[in-house]
Amino acid sequence: MELADRVAVVTGGGNGIGEGMCRRFVAEGASVAVVDLDGEAARRVAEEIGGLWFQADVADESDTFGVVTQVEDRLGPIDLYCANAGIGMEGGVETSDGDWQRIWEINFMSHVYVARAVLPGMLARGEGYLLHTASAAGLLTNFGAAAYSVTKHAVVALAEWLQITYGDQGLKVSALCPQFVFTGLLDDLLPAGMMAMANQVGLSPDQVAESVVEGLREESFLILPHPEVSDYFTYKATDYDRWLSGMTRLQGRLGIEAPTL
Numbered sequence: 001m002e003l004a005d006r007v008a009v010v011t012g013g014g015n016g017i018g019e020g021m022c023r024r025f026v027a028e029g030a031s032v033a034v035v036d037l038d039g040e041a042a043r044r045v046a047e048e049i050g051g052l053w054f055q056a057d058v059a060d061e062s063d064t065f066g067v068v069t070q071v072e073d074r075l076g077p078i079d080l081y082c083a084n085a086g087i088g089m090e091g092g093v094e095t096s097d098g099d100w101q102r103i104w105e106i107n108f109m110s111h112v113y114v115a116r117a118v119l120p121g122m123l124a125r126g127e128g129y130l131l132h133t134a135s136a137a138g139l140l141t142n143f144g145a146a147a148y149s150v151t152k153h154a155v156v157a158l159a160e161w162l163q164i165t166y167g168d169q170g171l172k173v174s175a176l177c178p179q180f181v182f183t184g185l186l187d188d189l190l191p192a193g194m195m196a197m198a199n200q201v202g203l204s205p206d207q208v209a210e211s212v213v214e215g216l217r218e219e220s221f222l223i224l225p226h227p228e229v230s231d232y233f234t235y236k237a238t239d240y241d242r243w244l245s246g247m248t249r250l251q252g253r254l255g256i257e258a259p260t261l
Contacts, residue, residue, distance in 0.1 A: 001129050001172065001216045004029035007075045009067065011058050011110070012085030014041025016183035017133065017176075020205030021082060023049055024213055033071045036085070058085045058110035059102075061117075068117040077121060080216070083114045084133040084176075088185045092146045092259035100147055107151035111158055119166070126170040129216065132159040136179040136229045139222075140236060141247070143256045163221060172219050178208050179226040201226060 008025050012018035014036030022032050022045055032051040036042035039055030046053030052074060056063040071078055086107045089099060111132055122128025137145070138152030156175050163173035180202035208225045215223030224230055236243040 001080065001219060002028075003080070003213065003216065006030045006079040007033075007071065007077065008080040008082065009033045009035060009071055009078055010082040010084055011035040011056075011114075012133075013082075014038050014045055016185065017178070017181060017205045017208050018082070018084045019045050020209035021084065021212055022046075022051065024206070024209035025080075026051065028213060030080070031075050033067070033075065035067055058083070058113070059105040061113040064110070064113040065117050072121070077125060078118055078128070080129040080131065081114055081118050082131040082133065083111045084131070085110060086133060086151075086185070088145065089147050090145050092144075092261075094259055094261050095147055103147045103151055107148070108154045108158070111155055115158075115162060119162075119171070122171055123166060123169050127172075128170065129172040129174070130159070130162060131174045131176060131212070131216070131223075132156075133176045134159070136177050136224075136226065136232075138175070139177055139229060139233045143251050143254070144259065146259075159221070174215055174219070174221055174223050176208075176212060176215070176223045176225075177229060178203065178211075178224075179229055181205060181208055181225075201228075 003025050008030045010018050010022050010032060013022045013034035018036070022034050025032050026049040032049060034042045034046040034051055034053045035056050037055065037057055042053040042055060052071065054067050054070065056067050058064060068078065087103055089095065089103050115130065118128065118130070132155050134155040135152040137149045138156040142149045156177070159173050159175040162171065182202050182204055203225055211225035212223055
């Protein structure tokens with residue numbers, strides 16, 4: 001997909017990767033709607049790039065349908081919907097039911113709501129693009145963050161299903177799976193032992209946005225701003241047991257302790 005003259009929606013667009021994508025898409029000639037729970041952040045970005053802005057809760061299906069309706073009324077059919085909003089959460093199985101439910105609704109169900117809202121129109125037109133922001137944790141895993149890893153795996157699975165099911169009807173799907181990106185979310189998820197690694201290979205939101213534009217142009221399913229993630233993923237698939245053992249040893253070397261039950 002070339003973004004010139006396209007209509008794009010980006011959730012979580014008020015900061016981080018979402019903000020980077022909004023700015024980069026406009027530079028490519030797209031009309032962009034910035035969506036964020038933080039209305040002031042969405043407004044700021046939209047005013048700076050000349051786009052629309054919406055304060056919306058992606059975990060509320062009616063909010064998502066409302067955004068889609070208003071964008072299409074004002075800009076026309078949505079060509080690209082970037083389900084990017086998400087949260088981080090440390091902890092393991094001891095995480096409270098309420099927190100599990102919260103991250104499930106924001107990190108996963110929001111992607112389901114997007115698909116319900118935009119698929120009928122895209123399929124009727126015979127074209128459309130869904131970009132699902134997952135994480136390298138959705139292909140591998142994230143030390144010390146069970147709920148985050150689980151929900152990001154689920155996003156990748158949903159994206160796969162959508163591409164398989166509707167790809168022959170004109171739908172394009174990509175799963176964005178970055179590793180370390182210097183945003184507030186990184187602070188929420190990164191064990192202290194991994195900071196040195198993050199500082200070595202971490203990317204800025206703008207660098208991730210550049211990878212996204214390239215991935216959309218090539219219509220790649222997996223968009224990997226950190227190319228080494230592909231190698232890790234291949235290693236995992238080739239010898240799952242060895243990979244698990246290696247991850248356990250790495251966790252120990254990094255001094256990351258299992259959550260207390």
